[in-house]
Amino acid sequence: MILEALAHQYQRLIARHEPGLSPYGYSPEKISYAIVLSADGDPVDVQSLLDTSGKKPVPRRLPVPQLARTVDITAGFLWDKSAYVLGVSATSKRVEREHQAFKELHFAKLRQAKDPGLRALVSFLEKWTPGRFQSVPFTPEMIDANFVFRLDGVRGYLHESAEAHQIRMGLLADNEDEGVIAPCLVTGAFRPVSLTHPLIKGVRDAQTSGAAIVSFNLDAACSYGKKQGANAPISAEAAFAYTSVLNYLLRSDPHNRQRLSVGDASVVFWAEAQDPEQAQSCEDLLAALLSPDSKSDEGQETEKIRHVMEVVAKGRPLAELDPKLDEGTRMFVLGLAPNASRLSIRYWLCDTLGDLVQRLRQHVQDLNLEPSPWKTAPSVWRLALATAPSRGDPPKAKADDVSPLLAGELMRAILTGGRYPQSLLTNVVMRMRSDGDISGVRAALCKAVLNRDLRLSHSNVPDKEVPVSLDVHSTNSGYLLGRLFAVLEGAQRLALGSQVNATIRDRYYGSASATPALVFPVLLRNTQNHMSRIRKDMPGMAITLEKVIQEVIDKLPGEFPKHLGMQDQGRFAIGYYHQAQARFQKADKADATSNGNNDTTDTNKQGGAQ
Known part of the structure; x- marks a missing residue:
């Protein structure tokens, strides 16, 4: 269900040409320069592709043929770093073999090419010697950068041509023919099985090189003599789709509001909608409800979020906020946590926008205290921080002291409308007793746990309900x-x-x-x-x-x-x-x-x- 939903989201985003996502067989990589070739294969220029909008130039991400390279020498198709492309490196000790592998791959696949740009690349590799790197148009700062190619006078890159794409698909087919054929668990079609899936990057505290959701590398995890991914057969296309869209959702981008951190979990969410504007409206609303205090320092944004919370708290139609908000839109929420070289699923939820908003509205009502301890309702992470010890003056909690299990269960309770974790009340009470920080957020958490337990146990005794504001008549x-x-x-x-x-x-x-x-x-x-x-x-x-x-x-x-x-x-x-x-x-x-x-x-x- 999880992989199927991710694969469907990938197809929706590809169909509307979402920036940052690549078609099957391609991946966004950091590219610094484009070598411009003449028709005879001579390098006439090297164009910088560096992004200079920030404090310092950084490589630009371009969709290029995907490269799965481990410790072995494996050349990229129509792109790679300088060691492979030019035979020049300041770090590699096997640069000659790497450059040779790059030439052999392209000689084998492009000798019969008819595209002028591809023929120019063959000529370039035939004539190129690493010593030419010392002359114009190359410069020392280009060493170990990633390069693509262009034909002089042609706008696109070589890897974007129709013939290059056709050759690329042939390379993928050659790899697939060597694999096991089985019905894909995601699509149901009989396709070659991906024995190892692309890695997922961006999960907090996971390996920076990436981690896997589906992985088999121990005999105890295998059955019936099957190896690796054959134990859970997923086609190469489906594996590419779900990992690509997950990497996209987890991307480090200040404008990415589909990702947030709660404890040790990295949470992503998305809307099932063909209309990109409708999907964005639904996703923005869920982001505002899950993390309303993420931009509390920005006055205009704060007022906008307060208006959203007011409409939601009063139970008014979501269309008042945005006509594109359809309460029947299906929403998906996935929580991922690091587990060595793999990822654990903390929680998974698929429901309509209307149902999710109703549960988040109830959560806000359960927390409600008067006078209010906050200007904007606290995010799930801010609530989780309240369960950690407060130290210093003013009291402050550290993220490392938050229990990952407790934070995950808190998020699950909010999303499902179930009981808050039983340990939440105990944890908060013991923290207040030990550090003396009786903050409004902690008092609100006590109230939320007590009132939700009473409501879900169908107890209607008036004196048992915790009041929102000072109750001078309470006898508890x-x-x-x-x-x-x-x-x-x-x-x-x-x-x-x-x-x-x-x-x-x-x-x-x-x-x-x-x-x-x-x-x-x-x-x-x-x-x-x-x-x-x-x-x-x-x-x-x-x-x-x-x-x-x-x-x-x-x-x-x-x-x-x-x-x-x-x-x-x-x-x-x-x-x-x-x-x-x-x-x-x-x-x-x-x-x-x-x-x-x-x-x-x-x-x-x-x-x-x-």
């Missing part, structure tokens, strides 16, 4: 204790001001959220000392604080719980976040009122205490 012990902890911390900050070296959150958050009965009596006694100072300096504020503390305690059972389970510890974090943010919001309002009116009252100060 974990939520209430989180609120109480935030109020006690606020009293400490208010009493001691800048003299606080470490707040109660820094010292007691972990134990308070796990074993309240051991910690809260101590905290309440200490708070009386803070309240004494507040009563002297801000009596109105003291009354407000005592009222909130008493209201929360009255809703608790007779004694503080000896232990809170993992779910209640998650609610503790949410209650703490809600109460702390309410305090900050009221403080901001109080400051605004104070700045607008010199007659500051105790009421304004009271707002900042809660």
